[in-house]
Amino acid sequence: MIWIAIVGSALATYLTRSLPLALTVGGRVPPVARRYLEALPVAIIAALVGPAVVAPGGTLTRGSEPLAAALVITVVAWRRSLLAGVIAGVVAVALLRLI
Amino acid sequence: MGEGWPVMGTTLLVGTTFGVVARQSGLEPVEIIAMSLLVFAGASQFAMVQLFSQAAPTPVVIASVLFINLRHLLMATSLRPQLQRLSVGRRLFAAFFLTDESFAMGTGHFRRGGRSLAYYFTFAIALFLLWNVATVIGIVVGAAIGDPRRLGVDFAITATFIGIVVLAIRHRADFIIAIVAALVAGALALAGASTVAVITAGALAPLIAVFLRR
Numbered sequence: 001m002i003w004i005a006i007v008g009s010a011l012a013t014y015l016t017r018s019l020p021l022a023l024t025v026g027g028r029v030p031p032v033a034r035r036y037l038e039a040l041p042v043a044i045i046a047a048l049v050g051p052a053v054v055a056p057g058g059t060l061t062r063g064s065e066p067l068a069a070a071l072v073i074t075v076v077a078w079r080r081s082l083l084a085g086v087i088a089g090v091v092a093v094a095l096l097r098l099i
Numbered sequence: 100m101g102e103g104w105p106v107m108g109t110t111l112l113v114g115t116t117f118g119v120v121a122r123q124s125g126l127e128p129v130e131i132i133a134m135s136l137l138v139f140a141g142a143s144q145f146a147m148v149q150l151f152s153q154a155a156p157t158p159v160v161i162a163s164v165l166f167i168n169l170r171h172l173l174m175a176t177s178l179r180p181q182l183q184r185l186s187v188g189r190r191l192f193a194a195f196f197l198t199d200e201s202f203a204m205g206t207g208h209f210r211r212g213g214r215s216l217a218y219y220f221t222f223a224i225a226l227f228l229l230w231n232v233a234t235v236i237g238i239v240v241g242a243a244i245g246d247p248r249r250l251g252v253d254f255a256i257t258a259t260f261i262g263i264v265v266l267a268i269r270h271r272a273d274f275i276i277a278i279v280a281a282l283v284a285g286a287l288a289l290a291g292a293s294t295v296a297v298i299t300a301g302a303l304a305p306l307i308a309v310f311l312r313r
Contacts, residue, residue: 001157002126002130002151003130003133004157005147005151005157005160005161006130006133006134006137006138006147007137008157008160008161008164009134009138009143009147009160009161009164009165010137010138012161012164012165012168013138013139013140013143013164013165013168013171014194014195015165016165016168016169016170016171016172016175017168017171017174017175017194017195017197018175018190018191018194018195019172019175020172020175020176020179021175021178021179021182021190021191021193021194022187022190022191022194029172029173029176032309034173035305035308035309036305036306036308036309037169037170037172037173037305038170038173038308039272039273039276039304039305039307039308040166040167040169040170040301040302040305041142041167041170041267042264042267042268042273042276042277042280043276043277043280043300043301043302043304043305044142044146044163044166044167044280044297044298044301044302045142045146045167045260045263045264045267046260046264046276046277046278046280046281046284046301046304047280047281047283047284047296047297047298047300047301047304048145048146048149048257048260048284048297048301049257049260049261049264049281049284050280050281050282050283050284050285050286050288050296050300051153051284051285051287051288051293051296051297052149052256052257052260053257053281053285054285054288054289055285055288055289055293056253056254056257058153058293060289065254065257068251068254068258069257069258069261072258072261072262072265073261073265076261076262076265076266077265080266082109082113082259082262082263082266083112085258085261085262085265086116086255086258086259086262088258089251089254089255089257089258089261090250090251090252090254090255090258091251092251093251093254094250094251094254095251097251
């Protein structure tokens with residue numbers, strides 16, 4: 001099943017990369033569709049965050065993950081560095097789970 | 100090509116992180132390597148690892164990846180004038196290496212008046228090689244770390260997603276969409292609909308953009 005998901009995901013990804021380059025017909029993307037498509041990646045990635053923070057591993061959080069998530073937001077917004085945020089978040093969650 | 104070093108450094112770090120978290124989640128090395136070779140899309144691969152660990156059904160995994168990557172349609176459309184002079188075969192080859200990073204660097208080059216496609220190809224293929232080398236490094240490192248929960252390593256994916264979202268927010272609408280998507284998905288997961296939570300919240304929240312920014 002994992003292999004079907006990997007190959008299927010690879011095909012889906014390649015389709016989005018190649019379709020506009022393979023087709024020779026012209027035409028512009030309507031503004032409404034453009035706005036929707038531009039907002040999609042952030043929405044999907046944010047949607048992945050929600051369940052992982054409130055219910056990590058399928059059970060209700062005991063508070064470590066929401067606190068660590070708030071720290072990651074603060075660090076990334078302040079330092080503009082993904083790596084600094086990830087390190088801060090991982091260290092914070094490890095320490096909070098000890099409590 | 101000098102301006103590409105920060106992007107290459109980031110690719111190496113994120114690729115290594117991917118290898119670590121994918122290995123920690125229990126995926127086999129050959130599956131992880133196949134993901135980096137065939138899918139070659141950072142956010143999607145992290146999302147796949149998370150969905151696999153929640154035992155999400157295969158169609159949900161593929162649909163989530165498709166939605167995350169729909170933005171490539173816009174990027175490929177915008178690169179079309181530059182790539183139009185290539186044969187269809189070469190355009191399809193170029194398409195495989197289209198990422199946020201290669202698009203950004205290529206577009207920067209063309210906007211500065213550059214005409215050479217060698218710039219795009221060199222950079223895009225270098226990123227592909229780097230991403231795959233980094234994945235293998237991460238797999239090796241990941242196997243050495245041991246129990247992920249003890250060190251908080253399982254939180255690395257979530258922290259990466261949060262960072263990507265924070266850095267991607269440009270307008271008030273982005274901010275509102277991100278909050279709504281995260282809250283709706285979290286609520287759905289708590290309500291027991293965890294397999295469809297991400298795709299539902301992720302596909303609905305962008306509708307806000309359609310209405311909010313006129």
